[in-house]
Amino acid sequence: MKVMRETIVSTARELFRSKGYAGASMNDLADAVGLKKSSLYVRFPNKEALVPAVLDLTLQETFGQRDSASGQWDDEFVEVIEFIATTLTDRGRCVGLHLAYGTSDETPIAKHAVRAFFQAHRDHLSSILSRAMPVDVARDIATDTLARLEGATAFVAIFGEKDAMKRAVRLSIEEAKNAAAAKSLSSR
C-alpha cells in the first residue's frame, strides 16, 4: 500500500492552510493520508521540509499550465487573478499567508520558501502587466493586487463573506486597465 508523495503534499497543504505550521502536527497529516507518522519520514526528512513541497505544488497548480504570452495581457491577468480568488474563496484561507505568519528564523528553509512563493506570484503578475505598462508600475499593481486578494481572504475566513473578494478582483482589473490606458495616452 503505497501512498503517493503528491497526496501527502496536497494533504499537508490543507492542514497548513487550516491549522498553520505550529498547529498542524505530523500525526494529523499521517492520519489524514492513512499512514502512521513514522512513514512520513521516509519521504520527508522533517516537518519543515513539507513547506517547500507544499508551496511548489501550489505554484505549479497556479501557474504551471499557463502558457505565457498566449493572448491579450488583460485576459491573462483576469484569468490568473480569478483563479487565485476562486481558490482562496473556496478554501477560505491562504496557505501561503498562514505559513508566512507561522514561520520564522527558527525555520529558515520554510521562511525562505514562503518568500519565494510570494515573489513568484508577484513576478508572474508583473510579467503579464509589463506587456502593457512600465515595469515599476506593473510591479506595484501586482503587489497591490495580491494584497487585496489576501485581505479579502481575511473576510472570507472571519465572516464567510465573498463580496470583498469580488470587489478586490474588480478593483484590481480596473486599476490594471487604467494604468495601461494611461501609458497608452502618454505614448501618443
Added chain:
Amino acid sequence: MKVMRETIVSTARELFRSKGYAGASMNDLADAVGLKKSSLYVRFPNKEALVPAVLDLTLQETFGQRDSASGQWDDEFVEVIEFIATTLTDRGRCVGLHLAYGTSDETPIAKHAVRAFFQAHRDHLSSILSRAMPVDVARDIATDTLARLEGATAFVAIFGEKDAMKRAVRLSIEEAKNAAAAKSLSSR
C-alpha cells in the same frame, strides 16, 4: 512582586502576533512576564481566555481615546487608518489576523472574539464614513480599507516592504473621498 494584568495581556498580544495561537505557549508568556506558568492561571482560567483580553485591549488602544464626531469625517478617517497602518507596519503582523487564522470551532470563545474585533473595526470606520456617504457604501469602503491594510501587512511580514502599506493608505483615502464627492454631486 505583583505583575499587572495589563502587562500579561499586552505581552500575550505580542506573542500571539508573532507566533499565533498554537505557536505561543503559556510557558513563553510566563517567561516573558517573569512569572511561572501556573501563576498565569490565577488571572486567566485557560489559554483561550487570553484572546478576548488581548483583542479588547487592542480595540481600546485603537478607538478608546477617539472622540467620535470630533471633527471633519475625513480627518478622522485618515487619523484612524494611519494609526492602524503605523502599528501594523511597526509590528510587522496583525495580531487579529494571526488569531483569526489560528482559531477554529475548537476554540469558540477565541473565534467569537476575533470576529467581534474585526466587526468593531469595520463598524467604527463605517460610522465615520457614513457621515459623508450612504451606509452601504461606507460599509464596503470600510471593509475594503481593512482588507488593503491587512494585505499590505503581509508584504511587511514577508518582505519587510512598506511601500504597499503606503499605497494602501493613500488608495483608501482616495476611495473614501471619491465616494463622498460622488454623493455630494448626486445630492445637488
Added chain:
DNA sequence: GTAAAATACGACCGAACGGTCGGTTGTTAA
C-alpha cells in the same frame, strides 16, 4: 520467481504542551 529496494508499522525517546494543586510568600485592610 526471487532478491533488492522501498514503504510501512509499532515501540520508543526526550521534550514540551495545557492545566492542577498544595504549600509559600506578598499584599491589603481593619
Added chain:
DNA sequence: TTAACAACCGACCGTTCGGTCGTATTTTAC
C-alpha cells in the same frame, strides 16, 4: 500588627510533540 486574601512557585499529571529505529510488509527490477 495581624488575619485574610491574592499572587506565586514547584511538583505533578496525562497527553502530545517531532523525530528515531528495528522489524515486517509490499513493491520493483531482473
